[in-house]
Amino acid sequence: MSTELKKALYNISALADLGQEITSENAFHEKIQAVFYVITGTFLANKGAILSYDRSSKKLDTLTKKGFTSTDLEQLAPEELMPLSKNEPCLIKDAPFLAVVGAEVLVPLWVRDQFIGALLLGGKLTAGPYTPEDLELLKIIATQIAITLNHHSLFMDLSDKLEENQRLYEEMRRIYHGTLQAFAAAIDAKDAYTQNHSHRVAKYSAAIARELGWNDHDIEGIYVAGYLHDVGKLAISNDLLNKVAPFTPEERAEIRKHSTLSHNIAVKINFPWKNVEDMVWHHHERLDGQGYPDALVREGISDGVRIITLADSFDAMTSQRPYRKKMDVQTALAELRKCLDSQFDNKIMLVLCRVLDKEIKGELPEPEILPNLDKNSDLSIISSLLEGIIVELSATQSPA
Amino acid sequence: MKPVQFSVASKLVGDAAVIYPKGYLNNLSGESLVNECGIYIGRGITKIVVNFSETDLINSIGISLILQIMEDLRNIKGTICCTNMSKFLHDTFEMLGLIQHMIVFPSESDAIKYLKAGTP
Numbered sequence: 001m002s003t004e005l006k007k008a009l010y011n012i013s014a015l016a017d018l019g020q021e022i023t024s025e026n027a028f029h030e031k032i033q034a035v036f037y038v039i040t041g042t043f044l045a046n047k048g049a050i051l052s053y054d055r056s057s058k059k060l061d062t063l064t065k066k067g068f069t070s071t072d073l074e075q076l077a078p079e080e081l082m083p084l085s086k087n088e089p090c091l092i093k094d095a096p097f098l099a100v101v102g103a104e105v106l107v108p109l110w111v112r113d114q115f116i117g118a119l120l121l122g123g124k125l126t127a128g129p130y131t132p133e134d135l136e137l138l139k140i141i142a143t144q145i146a147i148t149l150n151h152h153s154l155f156m157d158l159s160d161k162l163e164e165n166q167r168l169y170e171e172m173r174r175i176y177h178g179t180l181q182a183f184a185a186a187i188d189a190k191d192a193y194t195q196n197h198s199h200r201v202a203k204y205s206a207a208i209a210r211e212l213g214w215n216d217h218d219i220e221g222i223y224v225a226g227y228l229h230d231v232g233k234l235a236i237s238n239d240l241l242n243k244v245a246p247f248t249p250e251e252r253a254e255i256r257k258h259s260t261l262s263h264n265i266a267v268k269i270n271f272p273w274k275n276v277e278d279m280v281w282h283h284h285e286r287l288d289g290q291g292y293p294d295a296l297v298r299e300g301i302s303d304g305v306r307i308i309t310l311a312d313s314f315d316a317m318t319s320q321r322p323y324r325k326k327m328d329v330q331t332a333l334a335e336l337r338k339c340l341d342s343q344f345d346n347k348i349m350l351v352l353c354r355v356l357d358k359e360i361k362g363e364l365p366e367p368e369i370l371p372n373l374d375k376n377s378d379l380s381i382i383s384s385l386l387e388g389i390i391v392e393l394s395a396t397q398s399p400a
Numbered sequence: 401m402k403p404v405q406f407s408v409a410s411k412l413v414g415d416a417a418v419i420y421p422k423g424y425l426n427n428l429s430g431e432s433l434v435n436e437c438g439i440y441i442g443r444g445i446t447k448i449v450v451n452f453s454e455t456d457l458i459n460s461i462g463i464s465l466i467l468q469i470m471e472d473l474r475n476i477k478g479t480i481c482c483t484n485m486s487k488f489l490h491d492t493f494e495m496l497g498l499i500q501h502m503i504v505f506p507s508e509s510d511a512i513k514y515l516k517a518g519t520p
């Protein structure tokens with residue numbers, strides 16, 4: 001086999017190497033480094049560099065180099081490269097204005113009408129010149145590199161935009177939560193006896209939903225619903241809300257309007273979470289159909305509603321109300337247990353007990369219920385009560 | 401075909417470092433060969449023997465890495481000897497014109513003998 005033929009075969013296999021590297025799943029910089037090795041290995045170049053054009057700074061960034069110093073490469077001005085023929089190797093000796101110490105060939109990299117960067121090569125180990133065949137091969141290689149760099153920069157532009165969007169979204173979420181908190185604070189302030197009630201119902205509901213295995217998005221949704229479930233109380237008179245004496249039937253009916261009012265407010269907000277409206281609307285429904293406003297029965301009541309309902313009642317029992325003293329935690333749990341099936345859901349009660357038990361045992365990194373309960377509670381009594389309920393209710397659940 | 405993971409071993413014989421590349425020299429993992437030689441060069445070693453008995457295939461990436469070692473040695477006026485080369489490797493180095501810039505021996509011991517004789 002003649003040396004020319006061998007050399008031609010080597011060049012073809014170098015192109016194959018290039019293709020393999022360009023299409024590899026390697027990270028961008030590894031890919032470029034491997035491509036650069038293919039080039040310097042093909043021409044035995046003692047120096048070389050791949051530069052990419054940064055459209056915003058209008059500068060050439062060095063992606064990889066060998067033999068050249070950064071100062072050498074800084075002599076290359078993008079505006080001097082742009083008038084050169086696209087992806088055509090240019091011998092430096094024919095273009096003295098491109099003088100970079102030790103450089104022999106430069107290829108301006110283009111994809112259609114986009115200037116992408118440049119490929120620069122120094123002399124060969126063999127000290128021979130770049131032949132027309134070399135330049136032909138280099139042109140093919142340069143076109144491939146240009147496409148690779150362009151793909152990468154398109155991808156980076158996209159991911160920058162994505163990041164910006166993500167940042168904006170986070171910011172909006174923060175503002176959103178701030179607004180909701182302000183809303184909840186307004187509700188709780190209006191009703192002097194239920195201070196922080198909305199806040200606690202939000203936390204308890206989220207804790208139960210998390211234990212149930214809900215995803216983060218849905219947990220956030222129930223948190224918001226917890227905040228807003230009583231927002232309709234804003235439309236009910238202070239005197240009525242803060243009344244101590246028993247309610248007349250008319251007064252009771254008036255108070256009961258609050259969940260529908262909450263719903264009417266919630267539907268006006270275009271929530272990114274599904275079912276917030278449903279959860280606030282039906283937080284006073286009961287499994288036995290004795291609740292309000294729609295007297296829904298069992299299947300008509302979603303898991304979200306069942307969670308809010310239980311969290312709402314648990315907090316109502318364990319905090320001070322105008323018409324009664326607050327219950328201790330054991331008594332509240334026993335009360336809830338009595339109302340299982342008729343009012344509350346077994347499974348949700350089981351989950352509430354599990355969360356609280358875990359919180360007492362220090363198994364959860366951020367307890368959400370325990371810190372809001374009476375500081376003087378006897379945790380060992382509560383814990384053994386919880387264990388009893390858990391055993392009992394677990395037996396009623398069909399295995400998953 | 402599963403890619404063969406490239407590895408490199410080495411030892412010091414007198415004032416020469418003997419390097420044993422193992423596997424195909426065809427991807428970025430071959431950089432460890434350049435690094436290994438660089439460690440010896442950094443310690444003042446100027447004679448390097450590369451024993452290719454366990455590397456019989458090379459592509460343009462591998463050539464670029466060998467070129468790097470040759471240049472690193474040339475900068476310190478060092479010597480590179482290549483031994484136990486497969487016919488493919490020898491033909492490739494010859495066709496590219498690398499062979500004039502290295503000293504080729506059939507075996508490692510020949511290279512060591514030559515390098516010892518060269519030391520006064």
Ligand SMILES: [Fe+2]
Nearest residue numbers: 229230283284
């Ligand atoms: Fe309510």
Ligand SMILES: [Fe+2]
Nearest residue numbers: 197229230312
């Ligand atoms: Fe409530």
